[in-house]
Amino acid sequence: MPRPSVDYSLYLVTDSGLLPKNRSLAEQVERAIRGGVTVVQLREKKLSTAEFIKRGREIHEITRKYNVPLIINDRVDVALAVDAEGLHVGWDDCDVKTARELLGPDKIIGVSITNLDELSRLHGADCDYLGVGPIYATNTKPDHDPPLGISGLRDLLQRKNFEGLPSKIPIVVIGGVNTGNLQWIKWAASGEERMSIQGPAVVSAIISSEDPEDLCLSFRKLLTAPPAFAFSQHEFKLDDAAEVYTNISSILKNVHEHKSMIHHITNDVVKNFSANVCLAAGGSPIMSENIEETADLARINGAFVLNMGTASPDAHPLFFEAIRSNNQFGNPVVFDPVGAGASKLRRSTTAVILGAGYIDVIKGNEGEIRTVAGETVEMRGVDSVDTILDDEGESSKTKALLVSTVAQRHKNIVVMTGVTDWVSDGKSVIAISGGHMLQGVVTGTGCSLGTVIATMIANNRNCKFLSVIVAIIVYNYAAMRAAEGVEGPGSWAVAFIDWLFRLSGQSGMDALFRKPEFKELGMSLEIWGRDSEGNLGESKKVRL
Numbered sequence: 001m002p003r004p005s006v007d008y009s010l011y012l013v014t015d016s017g018l019l020p021k022n023r024s025l026a027e028q029v030e031r032a033i034r035g036g037v038t039v040v041q042l043r044e045k046k047l048s049t050a051e052f053i054k055r056g057r058e059i060h061e062i063t064r065k066y067n068v069p070l071i072i073n074d075r076v077d078v079a080l081a082v083d084a085e086g087l088h089v090g091w092d093d094c095d096v097k098t099a100r101e102l103l104g105p106d107k108i109i110g111v112s113i114t115n116l117d118e119l120s121r122l123h124g125a126d127c128d129y130l131g132v133g134p135i136y137a138t139n140t141k142p143d144h145d146p147p148l149g150i151s152g153l154r155d156l157l158q159r160k161n162f163e164g165l166p167s168k169i170p171i172v173v174i175g176g177v178n179t180g181n182l183q184w185i186k187w188a189a190s191g192e193e194r195m196s197i198q199g200p201a202v203v204s205a206i207i208s209s210e211d212p213e214d215l216c217l218s219f220r221k222l223l224t225a226p227p228a229f230a231f232s233q234h235e236f237k238l239d240d241a242a243e244v245y246t247n248i249s250s251i252l253k254n255v256h257e258h259k260s261m262i263h264h265i266t267n268d269v270v271k272n273f274s275a276n277v278c279l280a281a282g283g284s285p286i287m288s289e290n291i292e293e294t295a296d297l298a299r300i301n302g303a304f305v306l307n308m309g310t311a312s313p314d315a316h317p318l319f320f321e322a323i324r325s326n327n328q329f330g331n332p333v334v335f336d337p338v339g340a341g342a343s344k345l346r347r348s349t350t351a352v353i354l355g356a357g358y359i360d361v362i363k364g365n366e367g368e369i370r371t372v373a374g375e376t377v378e379m380r381g382v383d384s385v386d387t388i389l390d391d392e393g394e395s396s397k398t399k400a401l402l403v404s405t406v407a408q409r410h411k412n413i414v415v416m417t418g419v420t421d422w423v424s425d426g427k428s429v430i431a432i433s434g435g436h437m438l439q440g441v442v443t444g445t446g447c448s449l450g451t452v453i454a455t456m457i458a459n460n461r462n463c464k465f466l467s468v469i470v471a472i473i474v475y476n477y478a479a480m481r482a483a484e485g486v487e488g489p490g491s492w493a494v495a496f497i498d499w500l501f502r503l504s505g506q507s508g509m510d511a512l513f514r515k516p517e518f519k520e521l522g523m524s525l526e527i528w529g530r531d532s533e534g535n536l537g538e539s540k541k542v543r544l
């Protein structure tokens with residue numbers, strides 16, 4: 001008998017420890033199937049063999065009624081005893097070859113994949129689907145491997161040489177998946193990848209739900225629609241500076257019409273400065289670190305800034321909840337990995353944050369962005385390490401490649417600050433000149449660029465990349481104008497806020513481009529083109 005063709009679009013994995021009060025597993029599973037679950041995996045870690053088999057038969061009766069395949073977790077003997085449709089194994093369980101010999105050719109075998117090495121080790125295995133995870137951190141499996149995040153997932157899906165497995169092998173993605181992040185995961189994992197995701201495998205969100213039927217109906221609806229505010233990558237042509245001019249006034253108009261709330265979780269040193277910058281740029285700041293209110297704030301947020309400058313491990317659950325809540329409402333998330341390479345704690349906090357949910361913009365200096373890229377960077381505190389040196393010639397191309405690679409891996413926007421600021425959405429790369437050396441001696445100037453970016457994209461969710469570019473231009477120009485005639489860093493900081501306030505009014509910036517004093521400052525955009533194979537090619541500098 002040939003193996004059944006399976007619809008993996010909504011895969012339920014059970015955990016009887018997470019059921020709502022007075023609810024049996026059988027009832028929960030049946031309700032979930034009525035809502036649209038297409039595969040059920042019985043995962044029992046605490047039952048004796050006899051109890052596992054008994055429960056397996058009970059659940060199998062239900063799944064058979066709805067023609068939904070039942071997969072048994074870990075245990076070949078139980079799968080055989082129950083005559084389940086399949087088995088799911090991890091790397092500590094029975095190997096695929098032995099499982100196939102024991103189960104025969106017509107049973108489904110699924111395998112867990114956490115990294116590229118496991119994918120290679122699966123070479124030639126006779127398995128039917130892969131369970132890839134954890135995509136995000138989860139309390140359901142406390143000993144889980146470090147989360148893949150979007151970048152890890154994309155690395156796996158883009159893997160070119162996994163000969164020996166069917167190229168279209170179905171993939172389900174597991175770990176922290178819920179109705180708030182499902183669309184982001186599906187969207188971020190789509191593109192030119194070799195393998196694609198068929199659906200989520202979900203434990204706690206469904207098993208602990210009071211109304212699993214309704215919840216699964218919501219999952220089904222979300223599976224087919226893209227997230228409302230995913231950005232589409234932008235194909236800048238070498239002559240496209242005009243596009244920035246064309247859009248700048250509508251971007252600023254949206255900011256001023258809405259005065260959106262920008263929730264900051266930021267470091268103690270810069271709170272006051274960032275709040276003032278946010279107000280001057282047209283936003284409404286709230287600096288809250290209460291985990292109890294992150295979900296309520298996300299309901300009304302325009303955007304969320306997460307700056308890990310003074311973070312301790314105690315703050316990880318707060319970061320986690322805030323990212324998840326803001327993803328749920330489609331609020332842009334701007335992450336500043338302050339000092340990411342300076343200590344083990346900061347490296348692990350960066351991984352926690354990137355493994356908590358979708359991040360729209362990563363903004364950092366060169367050392368921070370290289371750390372996010374996976375390099376080991378010796379940072380002296382939180383200040384930038386400019387090892388790629390100047391912005392000329394080859395080093396300039398190296399920077400362009402760095403930001404575009406990180407943006408491609410995370411399917412987001414990456415801003416790398418420095419004497420020149422670099423920004424990429426994975427497709428286009430733009431280098432923006434401007435700014436002033438006094439920024440380097442006032443605490444919080446780097447951090448508050450994240451604030452201005454968040455303020456600009458909060459109400460320009462359909463053109464995030466352009467909004468980030470506009471934010472950097474406004475910011476750098478304000479920094480330069482503020483430096484005129486001031487005595488030093490203290491008075492510059494005050495003048496900077498004044499200039500931001502003046503410029504970010506719609507008419508202020510709109511008129512600005514036409515003024516001679518703007519032209520005289522010599523700010524420029526350098527736009528990088530791609531050749532026919534998609535590689536970064538030549539660049540063209542355009543004076544603003």
Ligand SMILES: Cc1ncc(COP(=O)(O)OP(=O)(O)O)c(N)n1
Nearest residue numbers: 074088089090091112131132174201
């Ligand atoms: C669909 C799916 N994917 C991955 C897993 C994890 O399986 P495993 O690695 O065996 O870990 P445990 O489930 O045994 O804790 C899964 N169960 N289902």
Ligand SMILES: Cc1nc(C(=O)O)sc1CCOP(=O)(O)O
Nearest residue numbers: 133134138140175176202203204
């Ligand atoms: C069973 C399991 N396996 C994982 C893996 O990464 O292999 S993560 C996981 C638990 C997923 O639970 P939830 O949907 O509640 O986050």
